[in-house]
Amino acid sequence: MKNIFRNILAVALISGFASCTDEQDLKFLDNAAEFKILSPVSGEGVVLSPETPTNPGLSMTWEDMDYGTPTQVTYTVQVDKSGDNFDTPFDLVSTNNTYVTVTSDALNGATLAVGLTPFTQGGLEIRVKSTVGQPASEEKFSDVITYLVTPYSSELPKLAVPGNHQGWNPPTAPRIASSAFGQTDYEGYIWLDGGFKFVGPDPSGNFNWGNTDWGDDGSFSGVLVESGESDCTATAGYYRVRANTTTLLYTVEPTTWGIVGAATPGGWDNSTALTYNASTQKWEGVVTLSAGEFKFRANNAWTINFGGDPDGDGSMNYDGPNLSVDAGGTYNVVLDLSNPRQYTYSVTLQ
Template identity: 90%
Template sequence: MKNIFRNILAVALISGFASCTDEQDLKFLDNAAEFRILSPVSGDAVVLSPETPTNPGLSMTWEDMDYGTPTQVTYTVQVDKSGDNFDNPVDLVSTNNTYVTVTSDALNGASLAAGLTPFSQGGLEIRVKSTVGSPASEEKFSTVITYLVTPYSSELPKLAVPGNHQGWNPPTAPRIASSAFGQTDYEGYVWLDGGFKFVGPDAAGNYNWGNTDWGDDGSFSGVLAESGESDITATAGYYRVNANTTTLLYTIVPTNWGIVGAATPGGWDNSTPLTYNPSTQKWEGTVVMTAGGFKFRANNTWDINLGGDPDGDDSMNYGGPDLSVDTAGTYNVVLDLSNPRKYSYSVTLQ
């Protein structure tokens, strides 16, 4: 009888131990909220703007996390795209307070990193993680809210131009850029030499074969085809490249650049040629200039010419106003078209 009792007791103890272990496991895996976010509330929204980067983008308050003993608590605000369950949360800011204000610029960067689409409202899940000590331990989490954010991007969408000119390697290929986010009118200047194609980025912004790409439709009349079997071809030279992935049209125009104007040796009638430097990817020259106006133009005609930047978008404008120098002398002249739609120049007195 005693042996039977002992066996029953042993089974009970083992079962109890297993139950405790199961409960501990469940508690360890349980991400139930330990404290609450007080403001904002789910459904609140913000539209971010590049014109006001230092304005508040998010102001938050939350409850204290009580660890049962007086200790300094570190709070980290974490964000992730709605539906991603904080698989890869972005740490937005850390503080020892129970409140924080995040600038529009910082929130915008975190929103894009979390996967929100520029200029489109998306849900950003927000929680607060609390820890104590150094290194941080005893992680606890707040309730989760959904904040509706419309982020922005100052980065123009781009296509890569891989080809014979650079070894058919999309990650290192030169780029052409659209005029604005959401537009598909890509443009840029590229040294070409043989066949090439256009390759778009993947969701992470990487350019590789296997992404969407465009080639010639086989007619070689300036018509694109997605995953086109035919390479677009060009003889060796420096080209203005335009491609529209909506209209499926492209053009490549060979260009040789020079400087022209009252300040230059040829006046307004004849361009003083510049030389393309493949190492710097810039057009360069030493030019004796007088005080006066000038512009840059291609092929010694006015079909393609670049002047000043009256709209302030950090790029010289086609047909823009005259540029000028105030002092006569010998100048080092540089025209940089390597950054698509961010064309720039310098004239440096020697």
């Protein structure tokens, strides 16, 4: 009987000790109620602009999260596209404060990353995650608000042009670009050699077979058809390629390039030819120039020509103002048309 009593007492003592330990642990990890975002409130929003990237895009405040013991709390602002239920949240910023200001540029990048459409107002769901310790533990979340954001994009929409010239591989195919976001007038300069098609991006911006694509309608008269069985085609050469996915028309115009003007050996009447470098995808040449003005033109004619960049968008303009060199000498001349609608050049004294 004494042994039985001792065993019962031992079990009771052990249980009591364990209970005390559990109580201490529970006190330390006391699960307080969820905290609240104080500002902004659902329905507020912002229109972002590339002209003011450092302006505040989002200013937030929220309540303290009480873990029941003095400890430093880390707060992470998370965002996701409305309706996605934070299946893949984007961590916008982390702080130990209960407030934060996010620049327009940072907010714009986050909204595009979660799938909002540029220049269109969309709902951005926002919550705050709190954690303690290293590594972070005891995740708690605030309520969720919807912030209405109109993001922007400086990236021109593009189509890939896969074909015989590069192995029919859309991810590595050259691109053509539209004139602005929302426009469908795609253009670019590409070396073609046989069949090719046009392939659009998926929602993540990737180019692969299975995305929307366009081919020739079978008449080979410059008419496109979506998911067409006929390839567009061109003999080997360097082309100005244009395609419009609204009008469903396309053109491939052969071009060879040269430099022309008072600074060049041929003056304004005859272009000095440049040579296409397939490795660099640029037109190049070593040309003796005198001080004076010049331009670049295709096919020794004025139908397609490039001059300066008066609008400051980083690309030479069609029919733009004359370019110039200040001193005579032998120059390495390079014309780079490989980046669609971002056409550049260099003249480097040798």
